[in-house]
Amino acid sequence: MGNSKKKLSLGQKQSLAGWIFLTPAVILIAIMSFLPMIQALFLSFQTGIGAAMKWTGGTNYVRMFKDPVFVQALKNNFIYLIIQVPIMLISALVLASLLNNKDLRFKGLFRTAIFLPCATSLVSYAVIFRSLFAVDGLVNIVLIKLGILSTGYNFLGHPNSARIVIILALIWRWTGYNMVFYLSGLQNIEYSVYEAAKIDGASPFQSFFRITIPLLKPTILLTAIMSTNGTLQLFDESVNLTNGGPANATITMSHYIYNVSFKYVPNFGYAASMSYLILILVAVLAFIQLKVGDKRD
């Protein structure tokens, strides 16, 4: 039995194996997410160019709210969030519950078609929408042919129409993605529940609001948090669809942070403080959504 002291027990051995298995992933996340997150916090209280950084206290945080471009970017992100996310999630929910119907045919075909936009890269679809809504683009050609417009309208040259194009593009790209989440959530609900409700005289609307939505609540919460997170970080669309224009009217926070860090004279401290505002917003909104979503009713 002299060996037993050196040898690990079976349980300890397995626990050690577990630690070895998860170490590479954990170290990578620590170095690639948590460490830079802490560095960015320190950076956000500094100012200067390149390596010559000086501590400035909270001036960066005061500055961003006096910076008209940043305030516009913050507003834009919230416009996209408040208008686009609800429209997208509700459409996805309606489409998923339609496609969950046992009597309907060609479901595979519809599902594939609606999910297909997700296979395009963000840059690609932004460029496609930019071309479709150009002054000489297809949308203008159709509107002129229909007699609605006499000459091409510069959709991307006016703040509100440019924002609408971004919102339409986002809805096009992401509705199918969220629909797939709801469809898999719906598969966990026994179809007999719907049939029983039908026998009891429930209308399709009633079963949608009384059965589908309550049972899908965890999935809806997940997609709401994911979309909020994604919308607050929009970058590719702002750069490639409108290039933030006209005159920064459609720019997003991430796009402006990129410009401040790499396009203009680099100001990493100021950029880091703005990125921290996104971090705080993401955390606060996720917290609120979790609180609201967890309520028992």
Place this chain on the structure above:
Amino acid sequence: MTKGKKFLAYAFLTVVSVISVFPLYWMMVAATNKSVDVSRGTLIFGTALFDNVKKLFASQNVATALGNSFKYSIIMTFISLLVCSIAGYGFEVFHDKAKDRVMSVILLAMMVPFAATMIPLYRMFSSARLLNSTLGFILPTISTPFLIMMFRQSARSFPSDIMEAARLDGLSEFQIFYRMFLPTMRSTYAAAMTITFMSAWNSYLWPKVIMSDANSITMPMLVANLTEGYVTDYGILMLAVLVCTIPTVIVFFLLQRSFAEGITGAVK
């Protein structure tokens, strides 16, 4: 469902499907037409495809960008699946209080916006001389909480008596993972592969930050560069978009079924 309601459902689904597919159809049409014809609003396939191909390859280094995108995405997918599946398996199969606590900390990383880590990562990578390199491209996103969580969920359905039997047969813990878990979790791997390949192929912000050298650019970067000129040749532009889209569409169709199954596992 009554006939009228059914008709409405079909009509609605058809309209949505057409809207979903149309921009992609238009992209293909534009890629085969001259720019002037695209601007005239043509909706039928043209004959200018080879002309556009010639012009695109002559003006842009498509082969380099395409090669880079494949290289970065394939290496990323391979390493990422390996690291995250081992970790997810480890978190579930050997779970105890300490490991569960580590997992909940890791999930917090999901909330960290990329803009907040981008600048320190850029400074870290430029002093480590990782700019313009494959390693620089993949390192920040090899290990993602989402994939770890996905594999952890699927490991939950891995029967423990198989593991006991394998241990009695003298297999090491790694052999059990490699020979038992890996082959039975095909659909999870397929879903993870789809997600990782697509997000690697489509990523734009991080490559834009670190790939300053023209020989390191990716396909989405090339597409974005094409729009920067004053005059846009729609035929060439849409051909570049098409080239950038084909690989992800192929992956998507090959793995569509298992993707849906894998997501189902993650949502449960």
